Amino acid sequence: xxxxxxxxxxxxxxxxxxxxxxxxxxxxxxxxxxxxxxxxxxxxxxxxxxxxxxxxxxxxxxxxxxxxxxxxxxxxxxxxxxxxxxxxxxxxxxxxxxxxxxxxxxxxxxxxxxxxxxxxxxxxxxxxxxxxxxxxxxxxxxxxxxxxxxxxxxxxxxxxxxxxxxxxxxxxxxxxxxxxxxxxxxxxxxxxxxxxxxxxxxxxxxxxxxxxxxxxxxxxxxxxxxxxxxxxxxxxxxxxxxxxxxxxxxxxxxxxxxxxxxxxxxxxxxxxxxxxxxxxxxxxxxxxxxxxxxxxxxxxxxxxxxxxxxxxxxxxxxxxxxxxxxxxxxxxxxxxxxxxxxxxxxxxxxxxxxxxxxxxxxxxxxxxxxxxxxxxxxxxxxxxxxxxxxxxxxxxxxxxxx
Numbered sequence: 001x002x003x004x005x006x007x008x009x010x011x012x013x014x015x016x017x018x019x020x021x022x023x024x025x026x027x028x029x030x031x032x033x034x035x036x037x038x039x040x041x042x043x044x045x046x047x048x049x050x051x052x053x054x055x056x057x058x059x060x061x062x063x064x065x066x067x068x069x070x071x072x073x074x075x076x077x078x079x080x081x082x083x084x085x086x087x088x089x090x091x092x093x094x095x096x097x098x099x100x101x102x103x104x105x106x107x108x109x110x111x112x113x114x115x116x117x118x119x120x121x122x123x124x125x126x127x128x129x130x131x132x133x134x135x136x137x138x139x140x141x142x143x144x145x146x147x148x149x150x151x152x153x154x155x156x157x158x159x160x161x162x163x164x165x166x167x168x169x170x171x172x173x174x175x176x177x178x179x180x181x182x183x184x185x186x187x188x189x190x191x192x193x194x195x196x197x198x199x200x201x202x203x204x205x206x207x208x209x210x211x212x213x214x215x216x217x218x219x220x221x222x223x224x225x226x227x228x229x230x231x232x233x234x235x236x237x238x239x240x241x242x243x244x245x246x247x248x249x250x251x252x253x254x255x256x257x258x259x260x261x262x263x264x265x266x267x268x269x270x271x272x273x274x275x276x277x278x279x280x281x282x283x284x285x286x287x288x289x290x291x292x293x294x295x296x297x298x299x300x301x302x303x304x305x306x307x308x309x310x311x312x313x314x315x316x317x318x319x320x321x322x323x324x325x326x327x328x329x330x331x332x333x334x335x336x337x338x339x340x341x342x343x344x345x346x347x348x349x350x351x352x353x354x355x356x357x358x359x360x361x362x363x364x365x366x367x368x369x370x371x372x373x374x375x376x377x378x379x380x381x382x383x384x385x386x387x388x389x390x391x392x393x394x395x396x397x398x399x400x401x402x
Contacts, residue, residue, distance in 0.1 A: 031122065031124065031125025031126055031127075031150065032122065032123070032124055032125050033122075033154055034115070034120050034121060034122035034151050034154065034155075035120070035121055035122070036119045036120055036121075036155060036168055036169075036170060037119040037120075037121070039119060040118065040119025040120065040167065040168050040169060040170075041119070041167065041169055041173070041175075042119075042167075043118045043119040043167060043168075044118070044160075044165040044166070044167045045057050045058075045117055045118040045165060045166050045167060046164060046165050047070070047164055047165065047166060048164065049164070049287070049291070050069070050141070050213075051367060052213045053213025053214070053286070053287045053288060053291070054069045054070075054071070054210070054211060054213055054287065055069060055070040055159070055166070055210055055287065056068070056069050056141075056143070057069075057070065057117065057166075058117075059115070059116060059117035059145060059147070060114070060115075060116045060117070061079065061083075061087060061089075061112060061114070061115055061127070061144075061145060062087055062088075062089075062112060062113045062114055063113075063114065064086075064087045066079075066083060066144035066145045067141065067142060067143055067144045067145070068117070068143070068144060068145040068146070068147050069143055069145075069146055069147070069211060070147050070166070070210050070211070071146045071147060071148055071209070071210055071211025072148070072149055072152060072157075072191065072192055072208050072209060072210045072211065072297065073148075073149075073191060073207050073208070073209030073210070073211045073212055073284060074146055074147075074148035074149065074191075074211060075148055075149050075150060075186075075189040075190050075191050076107075076127075076128045076148050076149075076150050077115070077127055077128065077145065077146065077147050077148045077150055077151055078107070078127070078128040078129070078130050078132065078145065078146040078148065079110070079112075079127050079128065079129050079130075079144065079145050080129075080130070080131070080132040080142070080143060080144050080145070081129055081130065081131050081132075082142075083142075083144035083145065084110060084127075084129045089110040089111075089112060089127065089129065090110055090111075091108035091109060091110045091129050092109065092110060092111060093108060093109035093110075093126070105130055105131075106130065106131075107128045107129065107130045108128070108129045108130070109126045109127070109128060109129065110126060110127055110129050111124075111125070111126055112124070112125060112126060112127045115127070115151065117147070118166070118167055118168050119167070119168055120151065120155070120168045122151065132146065146211065149189075149190050149191050149192060149299075150190060152168075152297075152299075153185065153190055153192075153299050153300065154171065154300055155168045155169060155170060155171055155298075155300070156168070156169040156170065156171050156172070156173050156296055156297065156298035156300075156301070157169075157295075157296070157297040157298070158175055158294075158295075158296050159210075159290070159294065159295045159296075159297070160294050161290070161291040161292075161293070161294065161295070161309055162294065162309045162310050171298055171300035171301050172298070172300075172301050173298075174296070174305065175296065176294060176296070176305070176307050177305075177307065178260075178293070178294070178296070178305040178306045178307035178308075179257075179258050179259055179260040179305065179306045179307075180258060180303050180304070180305050181194055181257050181258040181260065181303065181304045181305075181306065182194065182195070182258070182302060182303060182304075183208070183297070183298070183299050183302050183303055183304050184205065184299075184302065185299050186205075191207055191208075192207070192208040192297065192299045192304075193205035193206060193207060193208065193281070194206050194208055194257065194285065194304060196216070196255055196256060196257050196285070197255065197256035198216075198218070198222075198226045198228070198252070198255050198256075198267070199226035199227055199228040199252075200226070200227060201222075201225040201226045201227065203218065203222050203225065203226070203282045203283065204282055205281050205282060206281065206282055206283050206284055206285050207276075207281050207283070207284035207285070208284070208285055208290075208297065208304070209284040209285060209286050210286070210287055210290065211286075212284055212285075212286030212287065213286055213287050213288060214238065214266065214268055214286045214287075214288050215265055215266040215267065215268075215285075215286060215288030215289045215316065216255060216265055216266070216267045216268070216283065216284075216285055216286070216288075216289055217247070217267070217268040217269075217270060217276065217283045217284050217286065218267060218268070218269055218270065218276070218282060218283035219269075219270050219274060219276035219277045219281070219282055219283055220269055220270055220271060220272045220274065220277070221272070221277055221282075222276070222282035222283055223267075223269045228252070230248075230250075231250075232250050232251065232402045233248045233249065233250050233269075233339075233402070234248070234249050234250075234322075234338045234339050234340050234341065234401065234402040235247070235248060235249060235336070235338050235339040236248070236249040236268060236324070236336070236338065237324050237335050237336035238268070244335075245270070245271070245274065245275075246271070246336065247268040247269055247270055247271070247274075248268070248269040249266065249267070249268055249269070249338075249402065250266075250267050250269070250402065251264060251265065251266050251267070251316060251318070251402070252264075252265045252267055253265075255267075255289075257285075257306065258306075260293075260306050262289055262292065262312075263312075263313045264313060264314065264315045264316060265289065265316075266288060266316040270283070288316070291309070292308070292309050292311060292312045292313075292314065293306040293307055293308060293309050293312065294306070294307040294309060317376050318376060318400070318402070319338060319341065319375055319376050320342070320375070320376055320377055320378070320379050320381075320398035320399055320400060320401070321341065321342060321343055321374070321375040321376070321377070321383070321396060321398055322337055322338035322340075322341020322342055322343035322344055322348075322401065323337060323338075323341075323343045323348060323375055323396075324336040324337075324338065324375075325354070325375065327362075327366055327367055330355070330361070330362050330364075330366075331353045331354065331355050331362065331388050332353065332354040332355075332362065333351065333352075333353050334348060334349065334350050334351060334352045334353070334354070335350060336350055337349065337350060338401075338402075340401050340402065341399075341401050342396055342397055342398060342399050342401065343396060346394065346396055348394075348396075352387065353387065353388040353389070354385050354386065354387060354388065355386055355387065355388040356385070356386030356393075357371055357374060357383065357384070357385060357386070358383060358384050359384065359386070374398075377398050378398065379398050379399050379400050380397070380398065380399070381397070381398045382395050382396070382397050382398075383395070383396045383397075383398065384396075
């Protein structure tokens with residue numbers, strides 16, 4: 001069974017993130033529309049899910065190979081500053097501060113000759129240039145490009161999560177059967193929006209965001225409309241391009257997308273006046289939810305089609321330690337201590353560093369090793385954690401707490 005990452009069981013286990021772009025310029029204002037090749041339907045693009053639960057693949061910019069993530073929550077495609085410099089992209093427009101998770105993000109604009117992946121090509125136009133940090137992109141590997149809604153809006157995007165591949169199709173194609181959900185396009189940004197039923201409330205609009213590794217995020221104001229009790233709430237941590245934010249976290253038995261019932265849904269609740277509230281949305285749907293399905297996203301046809309995947313009703317991976325961690329140089333740095341958790345009761349604090357687990361040093365393959373699964377281990381297990389500062393080991397008894 002493929003477990004969905006706890007909205008973050010880390011970079012050591014997954015840090016979902018999402019970049020956000022300017023909300024004042026229409027995507028079509030800067031660049032020509034991309035086109036599809038005649039054989040685009042056969043041109044599947046293989047991808048991997050990063051530790052941050054994002055869709056990572058290979059593409060070309062000006063004929064140079066780039067590592068990219070697919071992010072429908074971004075209305076403009078972005079190149080990392082370092083990659084832009086390497087291939088000779090020269091910003092010609094002054095930067096501006098864009099609304100972003102965690103604050104604001106300076107962005108500049110550079111002319112680009114060509115962008116290609118799968119059966120999609122675009123020649124000419126401009127691309128955003130910004131700093132893309134490892135924590136914010138949800139992967140320890142370099143990310144060169146974040147592909148946004150400006151390249152995807154005119155066509156249908158078919159994401160086959162079970163087989164780790166996607167393709168671009170002409171709008172109107174329907175390659176598989178499933179539940180149809182109405183999609184609208186935000187008039188000022190060109191990003192893609194849907195509604196959902198949470199509790200007894202119709203929550204709208206929600207941003208469809210393949211760049212966000214978490215499942216469902218709601219503005220505090222939207223959560224209040226659901227009238228669900230604040231039972232089982234804990235805290236969590238996320239990193240966007242503009243910095244970290246702390247949210248509340250709860251697991252709900254069911255959320256409706258159209259008539260599709262998503263079960264065991266991990267919901268993050270943003271602080272008052274958070275990113276969603278500031279941008280006029282009620283929240284966002286991320287890859288943690290979308291990856292349970294095969295997804296056809298066709299904004300031009302105003303629909304998303306969902307067909308259940310292998311693990312459609314899988315329980316999310318739940319922390320039993322309460323430590324959200326980043327793996328950094330053979331050490332674990334505590335990013336956040338979840339409210340009401342065993343770690344909170346034990347006095348753990350953000351910034352502490354762990355170098356050994358049950359007497360064993362962290363191996364090079366820690367993220368994928370059996371040893372790396374301890375933060376969500378079996379309740380009742382006692383884990384001995386060795387601090388990097390040479391102090392005595394600290395015992396932590398794992399427990400279910402939300």
